[in-house]
Amino acid sequence: MIGFTAREVVLGGRVVLRGIDFRADAGQLVALCGPNGAGKSTLLRGLAGLLAGSRAPDPRRVAYLPQGARCDWGMTAWEVAALGRIPHGDAAEPPVAHALELCGLGGLQGARVDRMSGGQARRAMLARVFATEPEVFLLDEPTSDLDPAAAHAVMALLRETAHAARRRVVVVVLHALDLALRYADRMVVLEGGQVVADAAPVDALARAAAAFGLPWGVDASPRLLPPSA
């Protein structure tokens, strides 16, 4: 469905990825995890065809949400989401309306994103990706700036998107390991530019914890639970 292979990726004189041969197939929600500077975002940009030398995929098929994407103008949520139709060269309204609904902005279509809360603005950016109706979703930290309930809602949506009809694949960079554990089908752990684990989240957790230098285990202290399905 989508893949990126590279012996080495050098940015600014530094090797940021090494020996990468990544593939993801339809029907999966894949989480890319690892400490800061491990190369997660670079791998995602490689998949999106944004690295020098990598071939740009069909923008109607592959949609990309960078980290910290923001809008420079006071555009409305509708206008931002409608940008997702640029690859199709149409102004079809149903996909835009549907995308805003999915991302919980159905009632805020006319609101300006520069006057929204950080979480709402982030969801407008996500709605732009959904409006493209792509097969491949490449999302860098889609839950940043979101409150816990919204983060769970977005992750559930992404999982559902990947699983529905097994036609789509979602690759997300995630710092929140608990979200990755709960929602991802597959966890790819990067450390120092290399893939050090690639397995079901439960199986990859130990390696991820080691990459962060943290212990892991099972505890029963009180905490927030995801909304019941």
Added chain:
Amino acid sequence: MLLAPLAARAGDVVSMNLCTDDYLVLLAPERIAALSPLARDPSLSVVAAQARHLPWVRADGEAVMNLHPSLVLAAPYGAQTTVAVLEGLGVRIERIALAQDFAAIRKETRRLAALLGVPARGESLIAAMDQDLSGVRTGRKLRALALAPRGYAAGPGTLEDSVLRAAGLDDIGRGGRLGLEAILAARPQLLVVADAPGFPSLATDMLTHPILAAIPRRALPPALLACAGPWSAAAVAMLAR
């Protein structure tokens, strides 16, 4: 005609202004110590051809003093700080009066000729001028407008006005800057302009606007009117022709 002996020291008169350059070359070339730099510009000076072979000096007190002049000719404006310095150093300064009509030109020519000790040459310049002025036929008075670049119209009390009236024209200019629409509104039958300069400017470009093409025009060499003098009568003769 008495000429100074060849071995005599160089001339003792410095002219620091275009208008005194014209007079000095025509009245007493043998007494020239230096002219102003503009004397060589054919678009401004009526003696440009002669001046090419004559010395010139910048408006600079020290440069002028080095020539040891016994007389410096200047105008009421321009280079006034240099003139004041020279005056302070004891050099004799003579300022010409800027004439606006032919009576004043006659008077000023006589005064300068006397000052330079050549009254006979002054009279012959005046005689040539009067000959130009007397050749004018007086017929139907055309409404004429003298236009300077940028659309500045000459008006009463200017040399251009005197020239137009001497040429038997009705000068309808009232001074001030006119746009093209205002020029048309004045309904001139003749435009009097300066010869187009070698290189363009927006100021002169305006006078070539196609809407003015329908009005007859006469172009005069600009040097004839740059300074008032007996030579200005040549402009009258050209207009009256």
Added chain:
Amino acid sequence: MRYRASWALAGSVSVLFVLSLLVGPAGFGVPSLPILTELRLPRALLALLVGGGLGLSGAVLQGALRNPLADPGLLGVSGCAALGAVLAFYWGLAAAFAPALPLAGLAGAGLGCLFLLAFAGRAMSGPALILAGVALSALAAALLALALTLAPNPFALAEITVWLMGGLADRSLLHVAMAAPPMLVGWVVLLRLGPRLDGLALGEEVAASLGVRVAGTLRVAALGVALAVGAGAAVAGGIGFVGLVVPHLLRPLLGERPGGLLVGALLGGAALLLGADLLARLAPLLFGLSQEPPLGVLTALLGAPFLVRIARRVAP
């Protein structure tokens, strides 16, 4: 709302255009045919073309560079165009071959755009770009003054205000015929950029992922701006602030989507310059001035406070 605003803009352009034909030094009224066709028509047409081009260029530059201060005047593009035109005009090139004037304006504007692109390619940040533009416009103004000082015609230096501030008085249909074709081509080039400018609203990476070729878009924008501004500045001088002000005036009416502003900015720029030129012609009648104020003075009087307002909002 958006359609109503666009129609209102188109309507005001038409009304101002007709008023332009009816106002002259003698006051209000229908003039004789030659005055109408050979003096007032070229003037009104040039105000429309130059103003439209400046407004459109401002909207495109602000969108493409994602900078609310981008403007052909502020970035020095107009100054470079005027410099090119001055070199062609005062040294007799345009007298020998009339189209040399707009072509030299185009060349100047094109070189200015190239400089900005080369600079913007390396440092896209807003302040750096504006600084490069300020440097470019100061350099263009200095070289313009030098060129006019050295020009063979004695009146040249006195005309510096026309080139720096702009003006439309006493232009002919020949000026329109020379400047209009490249300007109209520039309009078409710029108006077609809408979707690509929208794509850039979320940054260059998103634009690239949407299939928008970023470097290509900047190059096309530069070409279009050079065409729309260069030929205009060659016959009307460097009129400032129109490109800066118009998009800001229109965003509250038309929304802030960059591609949605283009037609409005074209109409708004045309209306603004027609209005300013009308005011310049009315000033002698209304206030008893002896001369028309230079057109660029009026646009600067309007634009400078705007610049301060934007700067205060942009700065933290």
